[in-house]
Amino acid sequence: MVKRLGQTLVTLLFLTLMVFALARLTGDPTPLVLPTEATAQDAQFFRHQYGLDRSLPVQYLIFLGNVSRGDFGVSFRYREPAIGFVMAGLGPTLRLTGLAMLLAVVVGLGLGILAAVSRNVWIDRLVNLYASFGQAVPSFWLGLMLVTLFSINLPWLPSSGHGTAGHYVLPVITLSVFASASITRLTRANMAEAMQSDFVHMERVLGLPEASIVLRHALRNASLPIVTYLGLQFGLLLGGAIVTERVFAWPGLGQIIVDAILHRDYPVIQATVLVTAVMFMLINLAVDVTCMVLDPRLRV
Amino acid sequence: MLRVSESWWARRTLFGHGVTWAIAALVAVGSPTSVAQAQPKSTLTVALGADLVSVDPHKLVSGIDHSFFANVFESLFANDARGNLVPALAESVSVSADGLVHDFKLRPNVKWHNGDAFTADDVRFSWQRSIDPEIKNPRASVVAAKIRDVEIVDPLRVRLHLKQPDASLHENMVTYFYLAPKKLIERVGNDEFGKAPVGTGPFRFVERKPREFTRLAAFEGHWGRVPKVAEVVLKVVVDDQTRMAQIQTGESDIVTSVPLVFGSRMQGARDFTIIRVPSFGNAFMVINNRGNNPDLKKPDVRRALNMAINRETLAKALTFGFATVHESPCTPGMIGCDVKFTDPYKYDPAAARALLTKAGFDFNRPIKVVGPATGRVTQGKETVEGVAQFLNAVGVKTTIEILEYGTWATTAFAKEKNPEIDVYLLAAPDANRDSGPRQLRTLKTGEAMSFYSDASLDQELTKLGTMPTLTAYEEQSRKVFRLIHDQSAMIPLWAYDSVYAVRSNVKYEPFRYITWPILWYAEKAPK
Numbered sequence: 001m002v003k004r005l006g007q008t009l010v011t012l013l014f015l016t017l018m019v020f021a022l023a024r025l026t027g028d029p030t031p032l033v034l035p036t037e038a039t040a041q042d043a044q045f046f047r048h049q050y051g052l053d054r055s056l057p058v059q060y061l062i063f064l065g066n067v068s069r070g071d072f073g074v075s076f077r078y079r080e081p082a083i084g085f086v087m088a089g090l091g092p093t094l095r096l097t098g099l100a101m102l103l104a105v106v107v108g109l110g111l112g113i114l115a116a117v118s119r120n121v122w123i124d125r126l127v128n129l130y131a132s133f134g135q136a137v138p139s140f141w142l143g144l145m146l147v148t149l150f151s152i153n154l155p156w157l158p159s160s161g162h163g164t165a166g167h168y169v170l171p172v173i174t175l176s177v178f179a180s181a182s183i184t185r186l187t188r189a190n191m192a193e194a195m196q197s198d199f200v201h202m203e204r205v206l207g208l209p210e211a212s213i214v215l216r217h218a219l220r221n222a223s224l225p226i227v228t229y230l231g232l233q234f235g236l237l238l239g240g241a242i243v244t245e246r247v248f249a250w251p252g253l254g255q256i257i258v259d260a261i262l263h264r265d266y267p268v269i270q271a272t273v274l275v276t277a278v279m280f281m282l283i284n285l286a287v288d289v290t291c292m293v294l295d296p297r298l299r300v
Numbered sequence: 301m302l303r304v305s306e307s308w309w310a311r312r313t314l315f316g317h318g319v320t321w322a323i324a325a326l327v328a329v330g331s332p333t334s335v336a337q338a339q340p341k342s343t344l345t346v347a348l349g350a351d352l353v354s355v356d357p358h359k360l361v362s363g364i365d366h367s368f369f370a371n372v373f374e375s376l377f378a379n380d381a382r383g384n385l386v387p388a389l390a391e392s393v394s395v396s397a398d399g400l401v402h403d404f405k406l407r408p409n410v411k412w413h414n415g416d417a418f419t420a421d422d423v424r425f426s427w428q429r430s431i432d433p434e435i436k437n438p439r440a441s442v443v444a445a446k447i448r449d450v451e452i453v454d455p456l457r458v459r460l461h462l463k464q465p466d467a468s469l470h471e472n473m474v475t476y477f478y479l480a481p482k483k484l485i486e487r488v489g490n491d492e493f494g495k496a497p498v499g500t501g502p503f504r505f506v507e508r509k510p511r512e513f514t515r516l517a518a519f520e521g522h523w524g525r526v527p528k529v530a531e532v533v534l535k536v537v538v539d540d541q542t543r544m545a546q547i548q549t550g551e552s553d554i555v556t557s558v559p560l561v562f563g564s565r566m567q568g569a570r571d572f573t574i575i576r577v578p579s580f581g582n583a584f585m586v587i588n589n590r591g592n593n594p595d596l597k598k599p600d601v602r603r604a605l606n607m608a609i610n611r612e613t614l615a616k617a618l619t620f621g622f623a624t625v626h627e628s629p630c631t632p633g634m635i636g637c638d639v640k641f642t643d644p645y646k647y648d649p650a651a652a653r654a655l656l657t658k659a660g661f662d663f664n665r666p667i668k669v670v671g672p673a674t675g676r677v678t679q680g681k682e683t684v685e686g687v688a689q690f691l692n693a694v695g696v697k698t699t700i701e702i703l704e705y706g707t708w709a710t711t712a713f714a715k716e717k718n719p720e721i722d723v724y725l726l727a728a729p730d731a732n733r734d735s736g737p738r739q740l741r742t743l744k745t746g747e748a749m750s751f752y753s754d755a756s757l758d759q760e761l762t763k764l765g766t767m768p769t770l771t772a773y774e775e776q777s778r779k780v781f782r783l784i785h786d787q788s789a790m791i792p793l794w795a796y797d798s799v800y801a802v803r804s805n806v807k808y809e810p811f812r813y814i815t816w817p818i819l820w821y822a823e824k825a826p827k
């Protein structure tokens with residue numbers, strides 16, 4: 001456990017360096033932060049005020065010291081603490097990705113199991129078609145098509161925004177389709193393999209109900225790679241949320257990071273990426289723990 | 301064209317209940333109050349293409365912030381619907397003969413949104429706050445920094461003493477000298493004021509949810525511009541297509557920054573109208589006569605480049621007609637832009653080719669044309685490509701480089717301009733009828749965005765900032781425009797129109813030349 005914690009700290013340290021360096025690789029923020037009317041003195045004052053006139057190693061050490069105290073600096077553009085933006089966007093993004101993940105798991109597991117137990121019949125082919133479509137379709141296109149259909153042609157749902165439960169429907173579907181298609185494929189493959197195994201034959205011979213064989217025994221055996229994959233998918237969903245949030249004017253981290261990158265707002269970029277990375281690491285940790293629960297051999 | 305039926309909201313609401321219950325099981329989290337639920341009958345919803353950056357008028361950074369300031373705050377002057385300068389919190393003004401003292405009589409009975417009376421103290425305080433290093437007002441240089449002192453004569457009279465004459469001071473005050481309440485800010489401090497700003501404008505601030513919306517309410521106590529709607533919601537919808545969906549579904553009553561392609565396609569829609577008004581959103585190409593290409597130091601070559609480009613065709617193809625093409629360095633409507641040229645840049649490829657040959661132009665050396673990617677700059681890439689094609693047609697070889705917006709801006713503002721760049725596409729809007737600051741920044745030697753250098757033009761541009769009267773300023777502006785034209789110091793292209801989509805039940809005519817929505821006179825009828 002101590003070793004694992006040490007690894008995590010080293011990863012975090014490396015991450016701070018990467019984030020710091022990548023943010024600065026985008027270029028000088030001055031022309032993007034200050035209006036065109038700003039004078040050369042204004043620009044110099046801005047650089048001095050935010051310590052951008054210091055050497056990069058000094059800037060990094062200051063950044064590291066501040067981050068260790070939970071201070072991510074002040075947004076160049078909005079002149080407010082960067083961490084405030086992240087925390088404000090975190091809730092909407094987590095709600096969106098959490099619901100999308102939930103939907104993806106329900107749809108993916110359901111369709112995957114259905115396809116595995118109905119191999120090579122029309123249901124299987126239909127599910128395969130959905131899986132291929134879901135992985136191929138760009139999320140921005142899907143989102144816009146859903147808006148056209150369900151907000152404009154059939155005016156049932158709000159086209160964008162955030163607030164009511166109705167606002168969740170289209171973005172959650174849009175974001176979940178790719179993940180559900182991937183989970184469908186993986187579940188089908190693993191379940192199909194499990195259904196061919198000796199213990200399933202044995203359980204059938206013993207007369208166990210088919211539902212129990214599929215859901216309690218075969219699924220448990222097939223679940224290990226699926227759970228591991230879910231952890232990765234959640235990270236992908238956080239990334240995919242950037243496009244979905246833009247299409248649906250969702251006030252989450254995606255819009256914040258895009259806006260920050262476009263305006264070279266280093267403190268906001270750094271805070272957003274670090275917080276997201278920490279979240280991803282925690283999810284991976286949760287996946288590891290879940291895998292240990294599912295497979296006692298991993299606890300050794 | 302997609303249509304929305306009258307019963308849209310009713311059906312949406314019915315369905316909405318079903319969806320609410322279905323999703324509520326999944327959403328085990330609290331939801332903020334819905335904008336739609338909280339709206340009273342006369343709420344006007346306006347979809348903006350970006351979020352506000354600041355709601356403190358002395359920390360104005362982004363152009364989009366004017367959508368808020370122009371409705372909540374006021375200055376001594378304002379613009380009318382035709383873009384003309386009219387008094388706002390000033391009732392009258394007299395200017396001394398030397399142009400150094402501006403004596404303002406203030407409008408009586410003006411109230412701040414918190415009920416305090418507006419007085420001369422507020423004007424002096426606003427000036428002091430605008431130049432306070434603590435506030436870090438990035439636009440102080442336009443107005444506030446030019447003022448030496450604000451003298452309070454009596455509670456309704458102030459004298460502004462300038463460091464040097466500035467004939468465009470009143471014009472620039474509209475957007476660069478918003479007034480803020482002294483008493484309130486001294487009591488609550490800058491941070492609190494930045495969270496709950498108080499102005500004298502027709503609307504008062506109610507609440508703001510960053511990246512979602514800002515809500516304003518009509519200020520019934522306004523001195524003369526009482527709004528016709530009870531509430532305004534400035535909604536943030538960044539994506540172009542989603543913003544257009546907002547007007548199609550009726551979720552928004554007005555959509556600003558309509559992408560030109562949508563404006564073109566959606567004209568004639570049943571439920572909303574596409575409205576265009578001219579703006580000062582200039583697109584033009586600056587010529588690097590300080591770079592590595594010696595040909596660009598020759599006025600004849602620069603003139604030939606201007607004659608090689610068919611602006612009308614280019615604008616029609618790229619802006620779908622939503623632009624005012626101009627061959628002069630200023631947009632029609634600006635101060636001094638009534639100037640007439642005896643030799644306008646008439647599109648004539650044969651004459652352009654002959655002029656290039658006569659000037660000894662090296663046809664084997666390509667001209668490097670650089671511009672921004674399409675996105676934040678409308679049709680940036682396509683404009684660069686179009687200009688290059690017209691140059692190719694007269695035998696000028698070109699190389700093209702398209703830069704990401706940040707790189708484009710950094711390159712434009714670089715202290716040492718890249719000598720490899722020959723022609724650079726700039727999109728630099730003017731905030732008002734005074735194009736002087738932009739001409740200075742883009743053409744005077746060594747200025748922030750200037751790739752050009754000419755001693756005589758520098759001299760005339762410098763003089764522009766010292767004119768004592770508006771008449772003198774107009775005449776000097778004409779002189780500058782003529783000089784820019786005669787030297788062919790740049791390649792003017794066009795000014796983009798401001799394009800709005802307005803629902804049929806809303807009565808709203810956008811102000812000419814103002815690129816943000818001014819809403820106090822907008823009316824909304826029940827559906």
